[in-house]
Amino acid sequence: MDNSSKAQLTQAFQRVDRVDRREALDLLTRAPMGVLMxxxxxxxxxxxxxxxxxxxxxxxxxxxNVCVTRCRFCAFCRSPDDPEAYTLTPEQVAQRVRSAVDQGATSVLFQGGHNPKIHLDDWLAYIRAIRTACPQVHIHPFSPAEYLFMAHQEGCQVADVLQAVYNEGIRTIPGGGAEILSERVRRLIAPAKADVQQWLDVCETAHRIGFRTTATMMYGHVERDEEIVEHLFLLRDLQERTGGFASFIPWSFKPGDTALGRDLARSVHPAKYVRIVALARLVLDNFDHIQSSWFSENAGAGQLGLLAGADDFGGILVEENVLQQAGHERSTTLENIQTIIRRAGFTPAQRDSFYNVIHHYAPPRPIGVQSDR
Incomplete structure (x- = not known):
């Protein structure tokens, strides 16, 4: 589909009376859950x-896992002199990806910390090693915050780093590092990380070059409901200009063994996750896909999200380290994913990183027929 057709499709799905900030806040905080869903x-x-x-x-x-940014919500990062600090070689990374591909993985989301000893040539070496070992796998590397850090490392513009990665054949970028797009929040949880405008600017530059990116949100810490709403509208406004976001992916803060978690006296209920998924589908009327994940919350909340506007269920993860370090360990199988999706009344389908379906599975059984065991 060309850009003109995509624009026409987007306009067709937008309400004349689009959800505004006041209505969005009311939907998030006051609307009955059933009505919102x-x-x-x-x-x-x-x-x-x-x-x-x-x-x-x-x-x-x-x-x-070396990172000098030291976000207060992160249990994964280590200082350069920490005995647990590590930096893998390109060959070691390629071996891990090869093992995952042998188990069925078709995509590798590839990220690290803000490590001052890693340079652009290293990034390109990782990409090349993965591609040599697994030429069929889709490489989905580096967050907007990492691109900004790398530009500082290299003393160049972010566009130069993005173009170098694009020239290696990379076409998608994960949207990590957005957290909450509020300067007040970022000063409290990640003061050394990319600020709001920088994160948005990296995404916009990437879209102009030709990348498709995801957009994320990490909520459930120090943010206010108004800031959740503003986050969504900043994403919607950028999507109006570029059309480069493929999907929106929210998850709640995992306190685990984090500095921020030790300071907070509250936890967030899974119902908030469902509300945010539903609100995102209504506010982000120019986004094709909204994700509700079994992994980020739990299978039940993820399944409810499928009945609250989401059309994607995340990934079957062969390897994941960041949330695991915060004490959030979950695993599933291909069969379990299919069962959860079917029990919500949908047909499961495996996709690639461009959201193209690469394999359809059996639809749910009709009512009255014995369900999955």
């Missing part, structure tokens, strides 16, 4: 009437 589900079915829910089979290795 029903409205979001209707919007989802209008955009994706085939009742298919997609997932990706991927792996998330980290090339280093």
């Amino acid at each position: 029903a409205r979001a589900h209707a919007a989802r079915m209008a955009r994706h009437p085939d009742a298919v829910v997609t997932f990706v089979y991927d792996t998330n290795p980290n090339y280093t």
Whole structure:
């Protein structure tokens, strides 16, 4: 589909009276859950009437855990002199990806920390090693915050780093590092990380070059409901300009063994996750895909999200380290993913990182027929 056709499709799905900030806040905080879910589900079915829910089979290795940014919500990063600090060689990363591909992975989400000893040539060496070992795997590397850090490392513009990676054949970028797009929040949880405008600028530059990116949100810490709403509108506004976001992916803060977690006296209920998924489907009317994940919360909340506007169920992860370090360990199988999706009334389908379906599975059984065991 060309850009003109995509623009026409987007306009067709946008309401004349689009959700504004005041209505969005009311939906998030006051609307009955059933009403909010029903409205979001209707919007989802209008955009994706085939009742298919997609997932990706991927792996998330980290090339280093060394990071000098020291975000207060992170239990994964280590200082350069920490005895647990590591930096993998390109060959070691390629071996991990090869193992994941042998287990069925089709995509590798590849990230690390802000390591001052890693340079652009190292990034390109990792990409080349993965491609040599697994030429068929889709490489989905580096967050906007990492691109900004690398530009500082190299003393160049972010566009130069992005173009170098694009020239290596990379076409998608994960949207990590957004957290909450509020300067107040970022000063409290990640003062040394990319600020709001920098994160948005990296995404916009990437879109102009030709990348497709995801957009994320990590909530459930020090943010206010108004800041959740503003985050969504900043994403919607950027999507209006570029059309480069493929999907929106929220998850809640995992306190675990983190400095921020030790300071917080509250936890967030899974119902908030479902509300955010539903609100995202209504506000982000120019986004094709909204994800509700079994991994980020739990299977039940993820399944409810499929009835609240989401059309994607995340990934079957062969390897994941960041949330695991915060005490959030979950695993599933291809069969379990299919069962959860079917029990929500949808047909499961495996996708690639461009959200193209690469394999359809059996649809749910009709009512009255024995269900999955």
